[in-house]
Amino acid sequence: MSQTFVRKFSCVERIIGTLQEPTDAASLAFFRILFGCILLFAQIRFLAKGWVEQLYIKPEFHFKYFGFSWVHTLPGQWMYLPWVVMIICLIGIILGKWYRLSISVFFVLFCYTELLDLTNYLNHYYFITLVLFLMLFLPMHAAFSVDARRNGGVASVPRWMLLCFRLQVGLVYFFAGFAKIKSDWLLDAQPLKIWLATTSNLPVFGALLALPITAWVFSWIGMLFDLSVPFLLLNRRSRGFAYFLIVVFHLLTMWLFYIGMFPLIMMAAALVFFPPRWHRSVLQRLLKPTLVAADSSRSLYIPKLMFWVFALFFVWQILMPLRHFLYSGNVLWTEQGYRYAWHVMLMEKDGFAEFWVEDKTTHMRYIEYPKKHLTALQEKMMSTQPDMILQYAHYLAGIYEQKLGHPVAVYADVYVSLNGRPGRQFINPDVNLAAIEDTFAGKDWILPENPQQY
DSSP states (O other): OOOHHHHHHHHHHHHHHHSHHHHHHEHHHHHHHHHHHHHHHHHHHHHHHHHIIIIIISOOOOOOTTOOOOOOOSSSSGHHHHHHHHHHHHHHHTTTHHHHHHHHHHHHHHHHHHOOGGGOOHHHHHHHHHHHHHHHHSOOOOOSSHHHHHHHOSSSSEEHHHHHHHHHHHHHHHHHHHOOSHHHHHSSSSSSHHHHHHTTSSTHHHHHSSSSHHHHHHHHHHHHHHHHHHHHHTTTTHHHHHHHHEEEEEEHHHHHHTTTHHHHHHHHHHGGGOOOHHHHHHHHHHHTTOOOOOOOOOOOOOOOOHHHHHHHHHHHHHHGGGGGSSOOOOOHHHOOTTTTTTSOOOOOEEEEEEEEEEEETOOEEEEEEEESSSSSHHHHHHHHOOOHHHHHHHHHHHHHHHSSSSEEEEEEEEEETTTTTTOOEEEEEEGGGGOOHHHHHHTBBBBBGGGGGG
């Protein structure tokens, strides 16, 4: 018994010792500069496309994340201010000048702008938030930065810091593949069959892409690719081939589907799996002598608490994609546990919604169409997502109670089609949504997609 305990303790000590081994700080600097440049491009692109006006200034109502109803937009044109400040901060992050201040302000403002409206949720925004959290605490400016030139850099950092970014990228790919192990994706090749059918007019390859067999092939390849690529990147012999597959895969999805910055972000982030000497050689060729700080023999003190905070951070990330198993029904239909779980490109969902507001005193009913108060994007997203439907029902209740001076009930008549199947009634039309509060509990007012299964 005692020998078994000693062996286990010795094994844990070896693991901790390996995690604490020094590795070249150039890897953190490489990630900081590359990721910062991509985010700078993304923020400038956001301004150039007029999305601040379209997504934050124009709407009269904003859907809120659970627990963040207190986060509000700035008045009028002041809404541009966070993006201007974020661009300035990104320049500081890239150069490594006043890094701690720059990353802290950028992290707060990025989270603020994302929390303003649930309509705008995207998987890569969530990924950016997680990466920024890591960058907030790690010494990304320890080398190849203005701060390092001014204050003295360090030659190495503990290995676990680099592994944090590798694990973060690996979790995204692995759980994206895990989420694809569904009958819709593997057996019905949906929604790829729907999406690829729209590419038939493309030159040369259009007819081939529109074939039903192509959707099945792509579905299985996509699942296997996501599940295996983190492990292929970890292996020195297969790393180059794995990264080649990543580039081909993401360029193909960027060409065929409109998925924004996600492919570019993942192609850049996957470079963190390359060895530190490769990161250093690239930075020395590109930046010498502007930001190359001489190696320093100073040791870098890392509080043990930080190590355990990050350990809990990743345990939480492993559990989040699994939480949908706590709810009954198809997660693609109910969307309970759908967000923050790397369910990437898994569904084509269309919905139609109208609402009835009933004056409880006079029993008069008023019909409400979402386009009256929502933008086209908000209406599209709300019509298929239960928590957004509930929020909008509460919004309508507030409007009518103020106008009529009486308590009201709000009912929703919603039909949804998932992955090309015939539309079905989504919300129980007899439930007064104004009387329901959103919680983490199962939403029994969502009607099942296939009633025979229940």
